[in-house]
Amino acid sequence: MDVTIYEVAQRAGVSIATVSRALRGTGPVAARTREKVLKAVEELNFTPSHLGVSLAEGRHAANGIVFPDLAGPYYTEVLLGYEEVASELGRSVVILSTKGRSRVNDLVKDLAGRVDGMLIFGHTVPEPLVAELVLLRMRLVFISRDPLTGADTLRSENRASAGALAEHLAGHGYERFAFLGAPMASQDDVDERWQGVRAVLGGAIEAVDTRHYTVECGFEAARGLLKGRRRPEAIICSDDEVALGALLAAEELGLSVPGDLAVTGWDDIMAARHARPALTTVRQPMRELGARAARALDELITGARHLPRHQSLPTELVIRSSCGHHPETSPNPDRRAGDPFRPR
Amino acid sequence: MDVTIYEVAQRAGVSIATVSRALRGTGPVAARTREKVLKAVEELNFTPSHLGVSLAEGRHAANGIVFPDLAGPYYTEVLLGYEEVASELGRSVVILSTKGRSRVNDLVKDLAGRVDGMLIFGHTVPEPLVAELVLLRMRLVFISRDPLTGADTLRSENRASAGALAEHLAGHGYERFAFLGAPMASQDDVDERWQGVRAVLGGAIEAVDTRHYTVECGFEAARGLLKGRRRPEAIICSDDEVALGALLAAEELGLSVPGDLAVTGWDDIMAARHARPALTTVRQPMRELGARAARALDELITGARHLPRHQSLPTELVIRSSCGHHPETSPNPDRRAGDPFRPR
């Protein structure tokens, strides 16, 4: 803005120290004096400079967030939950996308110089830099990453849900499965899903790499798979976007889903509900993940808590029609209670 | 971070002024001296404090963005384009969502204290506050809003595209139309779309208010409309989410789309392509809008440009199957060239 504490002080006929005290309620101020100050503040439309305050207080009142891309709804939802709670706690949110960026290190360091703590997705920040940040006492919360020391981690449950999904599919009588996902080393979450389905299906399932978690890559990989001999009866996808790609591939090859092939996703993004057949998937509490991250960060920053914590949130299996018919449950699984307008 | 310019100066055996000069290349520094400084910087892993720099320079090197919500893909895409270019230009992005917030004014003012300029969607910021921001010389760019003085505006073309869409539908032979959208006063863009279709269809189209631009509201409004007597043959929706709701309503009522009813959306979000029938819609260059906003802001902030500018970007009509069959064009309009994997 423009008007400084000096002008307020002058107008109120007091010192800047008094103005500061009056405004933040630290230290004693005579009632009459406070009034004068408030009046001057009002008249001048004074707002303390963030820079000044931060410099003096040694904190930014801002949180960072680092994500690979915002393309899918997953990151967006987390971001929304994060921003909402951060804002409630009086902290701004500075974002950083790493997608297609060279010099990620510099960008992250720059961000670190603007915030008191940050939320980082998975492995978007190189390990050595993470260590450096921990050393610099930057408060960190990771989402979708295996626990590490010196930082909080937050995730939703994967293994058990994946197992439940696999069992559901096995219950349909399928016997040949495929798992579609990007190189699992890059995403701890996806690796857990793979472990979960594998534990149930054993040798009946094979993993296929898509390069990325996108509709395009899902399409390519599924097409290759479906053209081969010994085509799988069910494709379990690492996320909804890959699954949407698989659906398109099946359509192109004239295969009916779920008649000839079952397909499942993960996340329950908006398009999952509107695809036809509607996608069977696993719903993650994305907004809640973001909200908790903001709260966790606040605790670490304010010093309300010092020890790192590792949380895991429950997920929900969402059965729709892409995995096969469910005669005894309901004639049309896509219209089950709560769908399509269940509150979030 | 932690280490200051003083420690670097001491280690290098020079003054802080020299360190500053050496680092930013302002003013002369002897080659040997520069080396010493760089070495010290390296050893101490020094990064200048943003607060210090900003305070001294009188600028934040940060941009703000104010949006109502990030729920749909529209804002997300714009945000991505914005962040990408801002980052290229060396500016961070601070976000603010106004959805469900009381005290929006305070939040926006706070944001204004952290950035050099901001991108604002439509009418998310109350008019008096906008005026105040202009007065405070905050650089502003609006997206999806009628031009105003003292700020840039940026939008994609609406009227002509809406007209083209209406003509296409009329070409199918439909005669009774409905337009589904929220109160048009709240969204200049949507109002223009309404004007555009209306200019072509005249009395053959009636407007119906949904309360918000959501799947839920689209569903409710469409259901009401379709249950009434004199049901429309085609529903033109203000955006894709409303259209998805309309699709669900038709499904619930046992109406086939496009057989019994045509439906169109706007934006071409991901779900539009995957819905069945796939949505005929109008594609906005959302990322490009964001990118241009960032560039415009940069020009205003650096002083490369002083006069406000008002840009309008072209859109693209995307014909899919929800608006009716297109025998002569292609047997399956959903598979036309470029779909589903046209590059962005």
Place this chain on the structure above:
DNA sequence: TTGTAAGCGTTATCAA
């Protein structure tokens, strides 16, 4: 070519 010192806008300590 380098150093001294005055800002930049606050907060907070210490005297008064």
Place this chain on the structure above:
DNA sequence: TTGATAACGCTTACAA
């Protein structure tokens, strides 16, 4: 109850 004044970490005249 108030007011000087020293931080906070940097940039940049101005002098040397």
